[in-house]
Amino acid sequence: MRWTLPLLFSLGCGQSQLSPEWQLDRLRILGARTTPAEAAPGDLVAMEALTFGAEGVMWSTCFAPAGLDVPCPADEALRDQLRALDWAALSEEERADWVGLAVADGVFGVQPGWDPVLPIPAELAQALATPELSGGLSVAVALEAWSAAGDREYATKFLRLSLSQAPNLNPSLAAVTVEDQPVSALNLRVGEPLVFTVVPAEGAEESYTYLNSEGTEELRDEHLELRFYASLGDFGRFGPAFNHDVWNPGETAEQELVVDEVGEGELIAVALDGRGGVDWVRLPVIAEP
Amino acid sequence: MLGGLLLAALALGAEPAEVPLQQEGVPEALAAPELLHFEPALYPAAAEAAGVEGDVLLRLTVAETGEVVAVEVVSGPGAGLEEAAAEAARALRFAPMPVSVVLEFRYGFELAPAPVAEAPVNLSGRVRERGTAMPLPGADIEVEVGGQTLSAVTDEEGRWSLRGVPLGVAQVRVLRGGYDPLDEAAEVVAGEATALDLWMRSRGYGGDEIVVIGHREDPATVTRHSISVEEVQRVPGTFGDPVRVVQSLPGAARAPFGTGLLILRGANPEDSRVYVDGVEVPIVFHLGGYRSVVNSALIDSVDYMPGGYGVRYGRATGGVVDIQSKDTYPERFTGTWRTDLLDSSAFVAGQTGGLGVAVGVRRSYIDAFIPFLVSDETPTIKPRWADYQAKVESLASERDHWSLFAFGFQDYLFVQSPDLESGEAGSALSTVYQTHRVVGAWQHVFSDTASASVQPMVGYDDVQLALGTEAEIKTVAERIGARAELSWRPDPRLTVRPGLDSSLYRSSISFAFPAVGGLGDDPLAEGEALRLESDGWTFAPDPFVDLQWTPTGEADDGGVNLGLRGVTMWNKAGLSASLDPRLAFRWAATPGGSVKGGSGLYHQPPDAFVALFDDTRLYSYERAWSTELGWEQSAYGLSADATAFYKDLSGILISNPALEDPATDPLVVPIGSGRVYGTELLLRRDPTDHFFGWVSYTLSRSERDDGDGDGAYAYDFDQTHILTAVASYRFPYELDLSGRFQYVTGTPFTPYQGATYQIDAGRWTPIPSDDRNSARNAPYWALDMRLSKVWTFKRGSVEAFVDVLNALHGLNPEGTLYNYDYTESRVIEGLPLIPSPGFQAEFTF
Incomplete structure (x- = not known):
């Protein structure tokens, strides 16, 4: 406890020397969305990755219980081959063979060429029917992205499985506005801050029922968290240690971007509902003199 | 006939x-x-x-x-x-x-002889110390006038007189050890008595010992190395605080960020104990570690025992620091006012009606300045501290002695994120420490060979941590206790001291945490609001007996301490106890040289709050077997001390790795072990009128094994080399320049080998190296300087000073800071070059 004061001094003074999380200047995995956001046994779950600078993405799972410390077996030699494949050039038989090998190793998608779709085993229904799992369980999905330069990036996406009659939905971002007008790009002048707003769609923040450990149902509300990324410029509103905002229910998120050189880049805003639901919006950033 | x-x-x-x-x-x-x-x-x-x-x-x-x-x-x-x-x-x-x-x-x-007619007193005076107005007895007076030299010596009141001094201009010279010679001229006129008011200026270093390595009442462990008030006040980096000086002594590791944590012989700071007049207090320094919680003006001495201490202290496997409050008071009320960038304090002490009285207060104001010193992008930090002391003590009776001492402090820290408007409590973090103690003491001397003392105490500790408006942890401990001790000397060579160190305290904890999902391994897991309240009492009546044997009857010749202490804990789960035998000796083997050593067992009961969460079982005590052997030597104005030590740790309580159900499984299990070993060296130049200094070096290794099969590792507070050199020189005109150089091996840490991004939580999870604490921070080195000037007046003095920490702007690595995905890192630098000016005024009413 007594370390707090000098530690905060130090953190506050020196954080800017390290790359900020919002800055897009290398290979990144920024998000992953599953459809549906919360799945049931027997569903086919489509997945989509939000990356920056990626040439390809590999998806895998071993249906391990939630937790990162459970290693899934992986045949690295096979995965090297999967990464190198030109999936579009494969015949159907070749593709089927490779998919068979990949699925046996937990891989269920390699992009580009093999879009990830994860079938949820129907037999999980029995386990999910037990009182211990009445709230559902989470399955870890591993993402591995690589760039043309050979860089690798890893991320974990959790997929919620349950028998809920009102499963969670992905949030939806309606628009990005400047001075209350929707925009498809952020056009700004060098050195002049541009204030823009990310507007969630109606009902993006859901209300849901949670059965607590005492067997009582609680009515809860989602609170979207918004994370900003940019390949050009700097965010003016937040300190270097913070790159996200927390929406209070019914409010919008306002942000400020400043660019100090002419160029074009990209703004990405990612919304997380805290229950596995994800949405994002990408806009070009054009900075003129 | x-x-x-x-x-x-x-x-x-x-x-x-x-x-x-x-x-x-x-x-x-x-x-x-x-x-x-x-x-x-x-x-x-x-x-x-x-x-x-x-x-x-x-x-x-x-x-x-x-x-x-x-x-x-x-x-x-x-x-x-x-x-x-x-x-x-x-x-x-x-x-x-x-x-x-x-x-x-x-x-x-027979009638008494008629008085012989004497010449009248025609030259007299009184000698006092500048600044304190304290009379100076025993000063030599030499008067030269008319070709004659007359002499006198001052009495207890500092007065002197001469009869029949020849008329003319007399040259008066006053000499007294520890004071600058004083020369004054006075004209002796016929038919008049000339009186002089003479004020001598104290010089040099020395005076009362204030920091003692060891316990001064134990002949077997007390050493010759003690540090005076004058020295303490001039050690750079301590801001004049005597308690901070222990951090420049052997066995004390450097505290991170200058926090003042007591890291003694590689032990966890929580395993060491801090006492004020024998009463335990939870912390010794205010926030940031700049100030001890007791006003320096009230501190009489600091007993510093990094290990191997006697049975009067216990319930700890680390070291002990005992701050002793003053029990002497100036005859006239004197006041002290101190102000610097951090805080201001006032202290008044004196005698009235056969009582000694001392009152002190302190309040910081750094919280008012910080917003002007940091940018808007950094968190708003508002630290604040305050403390008070009030002591009354009987001075009249030699056989019965009593005192009443009340002291306390409050520390408050408020941190607010910069991204929310001020006043929104959602991002605010606040902590409050609060401790109060009222300590009575009564001592009765039965005879030259027997005395008894009783020290009752009541206390209150309160620690609160709040995050926003919904998350809060609050712990409260209400304490009563008493320390009773009997001292009996059946033989001039033997002293028996049985005693009881008892405390009864009621602890409570309330824990409230809002429903936050995503904690633990599953970022999609729903959270539930957590509210927990628990309380319980603990009674710890620790008996002890200490035998002190001095073969020659002179403590200076050395002796043997043999002690036995019972460590007890009685709570809802039952009674547990252990016995700690301890032996220490010191023997003046050669002129100026002594060999010393000891060995003993130290048991540390689990924290009271472990029992609050689980009052169904008795948790075992952590154990330390400590052994040390050393040599002291004094010669040619130098004193040296070399001590080798080894401490074996076992039964260390580790969070239960197999914990599944907190209701049935033990929260902690005694599977940890460790060892600490090394050697400590102290070479000290005996203080002269103008110079003091010492070199302290500790070579040590602190290892722990958490019982998880991964084997031993360098403990978090392990610092292989700790070198400290302190020197101070007094120039004319009471101008002092002091310096302290420190070189310390960096503390170990576990490096990361990458990280994984958890998309749903929006956070990166680092992957630590398999080898715990396999890397070290870069070495720390710093030169602290202090420049001070004293102006001494007849009834007071003013000292202006400037402390410059890290004057050479050393890197001061305190840790490693990573970027968001742990692919980049940089050294967390400690405090930069900080000049801290201030002044202290002392005056006699």
């Missing part, structure tokens, strides 16, 4: 006179009757006025019982002396005899 009788008699104001013998009816074989009671005669005023003196010869008849039954005047000078002698003689008493006797008895009356 009668034997001879010879008696001596005294009259008031008279010399003894011999008594001739008379032979009358007394057997020759009888001895002279023994005079049992002599009654002096009153000198008649008329005879005294007339100057009449001489002997009065009486003839006494003494009965067999020894009573004088008849008095006859034989001769006398007259003027009433005969009557006075006869009156007194009737009250004489002799030892009983077989027969009645008659004897002659003579009272001698």
Whole structure:
């Protein structure tokens, strides 16, 4: 406890020397969305990755219980081959063979060429029917992205499985506005801050029922968290240690971007509902003199 | 025949006179009757006025019982002396005899000699210390005037006088050890008495010892190394705080960020104990570690025991620091005011009505300045601290001594994120420490060989941590306790000290946390609001007995301490106890050289709050077996101390790795172990008038094994090399320049080998290296400087000073800071170059 004061001094003074999380200047995995956001046994779950600078993405799972410390077996030699494949050039038989090998190793998608779709085993229904799992369980999905330069990036996406009659939905971002007008790009002048707003769609923040450990149902509300990324410029509103905002229910998120050189880049805003639901919006950033 | 009788008699104001013998009816074989009671005669005023003196010869008849039954005047000078002698003689008493006797008895009356006419006192003075107005007894006065040299010595009041000093201009020189010579001129005029008011200026370092390595009451462990008040106040980096000086001594590791954490011989700071007058307090420094929680002006001494301490202390496997409050008070009330960038304090002490009284207060104001010093992008930090002390002590009786001491402090820290408007509590973090103690003490001296003391105490501790408006942890401990001790010396070489160190405290904890999902391994897991309240009591009556044997009867020659302490804990789960035997010795083996050593067992009960969460089981005590051996040597104005130590740790309580159900599984399990070993060196130049300094070096290794099969690792507080050099020089005009250099091996840490991004939580999870604490921070080195100037007035002094921390702007690595995905890192630098000016004023009312 007594370390707090000098530690905060130090953190506050020196954080800017390290790359900020919002800055897009290398290979990144920024998000992953599953459809549906919360799945049931027997569903086919489509997945989509939000990356920056990626040439390809590999998806895998071993249906391990939630937790990162459970290693899934992986045949690295096979995965090297999967990464190198030109999936579009494969015949159907070749593709089927490779998919068979990949699925046996937990891989269920390699992009580009093999879009990830994860079938949820129907037999999980029995386990999910037990009182211990009445709230559902989470399955870890591993993402591995690589760039043309050979860089690798890893991320974990959790997929919620349950028998809920009102499963969670992905949030939806309606628009990005400047001075209350929707925009498809952020056009700004060098050195002049541009204030823009990310507007969630109606009902993006859901209300849901949670059965607590005492067997009582609680009515809860989602609170979207918004994370900003940019390949050009700097965010003016937040300190270097913070790159996200927390929406209070019914409010919008306002942000400020400043660019100090002419160029074009990209703004990405990612919304997380805290229950596995994800949405994002990408806009070009054009900075003129 | 009668034997001879010879008696001596005294009259008031008279010399003894011999008594001739008379032979009358007394057997020759009888001895002279023994005079049992002599009654002096009153000198008649008329005879005294007339100057009449001489002997009065009486003839006494003494009965067999020894009573004088008849008095006859034989001769006398007259003027009433005969009557006075006869009156007194009737009250004489002799030892009983077989027969009645008659004897002659003579009272001698002699007037005191008339005073010789002396020259009048015509030159006198009083010598006092500048700044304190304290009288200086024993000062040598030399007066040269008219070709003569006269001398005098000041009395207890600092006064002196000379008679018959020749007329003219007298050169007066005053000399006293520890003070600058004082020269003054005074003109001695006929018919006048010249009085001088002389103020001497204290010089050099020395004075009262304030920091002692070891416990001063233990002949076997106390060392010759002690540090005076003057030295303490001039050690850079301590801000004049005597408690901070221990961080420059052997065995004390450097505290991160200058926090003042007590890391003694590689132990966890929580395993060491801090006492004020023998009463435990939870922390020793205010927030940031700049100030100890007791006003420096009230501190009499600091006993510093990094290990191997006696049975008067216990319940800890680390070291002990005991701050002793002053028990002496200036005859006149004196005040101290101190101000610097961080805080201000005031202190007043003095004597009144046979009581010593001391009152001190302190309040920080750095919270008011911080918003001007940091940018808007950094968190708003508002630290604040305050403390108070009030002590009353009896000074009248030598046999009974009592005191009442109340002290306390409050520390408050508020942190607010910069991205929310001020006043929104959602991002605010606040912590509050609060401790109060009222300590009584009574000591009774039965005889030169026996005394007893009782020290009752009541206390209150409160620690609160709040995050926003919904998350809060609050712990409260209400304490009562008493320390009772009996000291008995049946033999000049042996002292027996049985005692009881008992405390009863009621602890409570309330824990509230809002429903936050995503904690733990599953970022999608729903959270539930957590509210927990628990309380319980703990009774710890620790008995101890300590035998001190000094073979020569002189503690300086060394001795042996043999002690036994019971460590107890009684709570809802039951009673647990252990016995700690300890042995220490010191032997003056050579002139100026002593060998010392010891070995002992130390048990540390689990934290009271473990029992609050789980009061269904008795948790075992952590154990340390500590052994040390050393040599002290003093020669050529230098003193050296070398001590090697080894401490074996076992039964360390580790969070239960197999914990599944907190309701049934133990929260902690005693599977940890460890060891600490090394050597400590101290080379010190004995303080002179202008210089003091020392070099302290510790070479040590602290290892832990968490019992998880991964083996031993360098403990978090392990610092292989700790080198500290302190030097101070006093220039003319009371200008002091001091420096402290420190070199310390970096602390170990576990590096990361990458990280994984958890998309749903929006956070990166680092992957630690398999080898715990396999890397070290870069070494730390810093030079702290202090420049001070004192202006001394007759009844006060003012000191202006500037402390410059890290004057050479060393890197000061305190840790490693990573970027968001742990692919980049940089050193967390400690405090940069910080000049801290201030002043301290002392004055006598």
